[in-house]
Amino acid sequence: SSGINAEYGRAVEFNPHVPQYLLEEKAVILPPEHLLKRGDSEAIAYSFYHSSHWKEVPGSVKFLQCFWKDTFKLIPFPLEKGIMFHPYTIGTEETDRKLLPSFHEVSVYPRKELPFFLVFTAGLCLFTLTLALLTHFYPVFMG
Numbered sequence: 041s042s043g044i045n046a047e048y049g050r051a052v053e054f055n056p057h058v059p060q061y062l063l064e065e066k067a068v069i070l071p072p073e074h075l076l077k078r079g080d081s082e083a084i085a086y087s088f089y090h091s092s093h094w095k096e097v098p099g100s101v102k103f104l105q106c107f108w109k110d111t112f113k114l115i116p117f118p119l120e121k122g123i124m125f126h127p128y129t130i131g132t133e134e135t136d137r138k139l140l141p142s143f144h145e146v147s148v149y150p151r152k153e154l155p156f157f158l159v160f161t162a163g164l165c166l167f168t169l170t171l172a173l174l175t176h177f178y179p180v181f182m183g
Contacts, residue, residue, distance in 0.1 A: 045107070052108050054078060057147045059108040061087035062094055063101065066147060072139045080136040080147040 052059065057080050060066045071085035094100050136146045174181075 044103075048104070048107050055083050055086070057083035058086055059104055060147060062091055063105055063108075066145075069141065069144055072141075074139055076132065076135050076139060079132050079139075081139045083147065084140070 055078050061068050061083050068084060068087045068091065071088050072081050075082045075085055094104070133146060133148050140146060
């Protein structure tokens with residue numbers, strides 16, 4: 041079981057767009073003539089040609105549905121080095137937009153949101169810094 045989990049983790053890290061297409065959360069269209077490795081176009085092509093194989097194996101789609109969002113939480117941010125693969129390049133989204141038809145909504149590398157506590161702490165530090173600078177430069181008005 042841990043071997044399967046590791047393989048799913050590697051697969052989701054390599055191309056996190058694929059599960060959305062295999063689970064039919066996004067519409068699968070005809071794949072483009074050219075593919076971008078690890079891009080949305082590759083995910084579309086993989087899902088187009090292999091979704092029937094996934095459906096033939098009992099429980100595989102259900103396992104993917106339960107597993108991929110938890111696996112995605114373990115994937116490093118795009119700017120950091122991945123566990124198994126290098127991070128995405130900056131031009132991935134733009135290249136996919138050129139490869140795919142204009143009516144298709146390109147799946148952007150799923151971005152992680154910063155935790156609220158981190159954003160709150162940064163805002164509080166910025167506010168404190170502003171007060172400290174105002175007190176330093178304008179002691180008569182602040183005092």
